[in-house]
Amino acid sequence: MKAIVIGAGIVGSGVAYRLAEAGVEVTILEADRVGGGTSGISFAWTNSHGKEPRHYHDLNVAGMKAHAALAEEFPGQTWFHPSGSVAWRKTPQDREAMTRNFERLKSWGYAIEWIDRKRLAELEPDIDIDRVGDAIITYCPQEGYVDPVVYADAMVKAAQKRGAKLKTGVKVVDVETRNGNVTGVKGEDGSRHEADIVVNCAGRWAARVAQEPGLKLPLAPTTGFIVFTPPVATSVKHLVHAPDIHFRPDGAGRLMVRTNAADDLVSLDMTPSPTMPQAVEIMRRAAEVIPALKTVKAEAARITARPIPQDGLSAVGPTPRVNGYYFVVTHSGVTLSPFLAKAVTDEIVHNKTRPELENFRPSRFFN
Ligand SMILES: Cc1cc2nc3c(=O)[nH]c(=O)nc-3n(C[C@H](O)[C@H](O)[C@H](O)COP(=O)(O)OP(=O)(O)OC[C@H]3O[C@@H](n4cnc5c(N)ncnc54)[C@H](O)[C@@H]3O)c2cc1C
Incomplete structure (x- = not known):
């Protein structure tokens, strides 16, 4: 399976790592630099202090636990406090x-x-x-809090160790499809990148990476x-x-x-x-x-x-219009990254529906 992850912020880097760990051939396309988006200017407080409703609170608590577990997975890590x-x-x-x-x-x-x-x-x-x-x-x-750019760098490098490729300076301007399936993406420089799976982790720019209205996530x-x-x-x-x-x-x-x-x-x-x-x-x-x-x-x-989806909650999962095109776009992305990375990988690679994500499907914006 070949996957493209668009964006190397705290969210995309985590997703890239887990996908690569699961054996997926991953290419990360980043318009600018690793951690150079919102993740580089975040208060980065890992918490579920004021997160409602209950399912959003639980998702954030899962994120907090995932950070503690990830820190153990990377002995000597320096991003988690x-x-x-x-x-x-x-x-x-x-x-x-x-x-x-x-x-x-x-x-x-x-x-x-x-x-x-x-x-x-x-x-x-x-x-x-x-x-x-x-x-x-x-x-x-x-x-606690996280140094998001240090985290993103570590996740990208961990993904690269498992065969992932990082291409910086590639701004995705369209998602390509055939017969309702994603086939890859197009860069602003005219480059084409083939994939069976495209995961949009472009944060506040997430609505700009595809031209078809049915693939644009509404953000607020x-x-x-x-x-x-x-x-x-x-x-x-x-x-x-x-x-x-x-x-x-x-x-x-x-x-x-x-x-x-x-x-x-x-x-x-x-x-x-x-x-x-x-x-x-x-x-x-x-x-x-x-x-x-x-x-x-x-x-x-x-x-x-x-990067806040229009109703304030996370948007995580496949789009209903095109097979193989996923969104992982959310506020509180610092808290949520390690949990979402694992959950999304379970769904994409292991075909396992994660009930924790059921209330956050992007399909709610496209019906
Ligand atoms: C002031 C502030 C305080 C915050 N405080 C907290 C907090 O306390 N706790 C918390 O959990 N969260 C907090 N957040 C939210 C959190 O920072 C974000 O949810 C998180 O950083 C989003 O990460 P991301 O990887 O989705 O986005 P980004 O870090 O923005 O990464 C997206 C990446 O995609 C790239 N990209 C964009 N378009 C394209 C394209 N077309 N092609 C290729 N690449 C592209 C960008 O260059 C960027 O590197 C805060 C946010 C702000 C602004």
């Missing part, structure tokens, strides 16, 4: 929402616990604990904005979700910082800069939580879009 997360909320409205979420997650068997200020200060000694005040605080020990991407600090003298270890600011370690003492509010104030046509007002405001908020950041300026800012 099962750090745990802390969060606190202060206003009556926020407390009520947090308590509701806590109860839902607990009843679904999720690892979440209430902790007190003393424990928070032990976990994150650099937080200004006075500002936390009498907030209610949660700790999720099984959450949202913009994301992330700020990066220079290396700073703090010991932040967890994902930290304060009321108006989210941050986590990003290697070598750097922090990755974001807010939901700033996402609404940027667009893809802006040139991101660490001096733009949105970045300055993010750093101001971060310094309120970690006083050591008071004189620290952002070092970089990046803008990208989340």
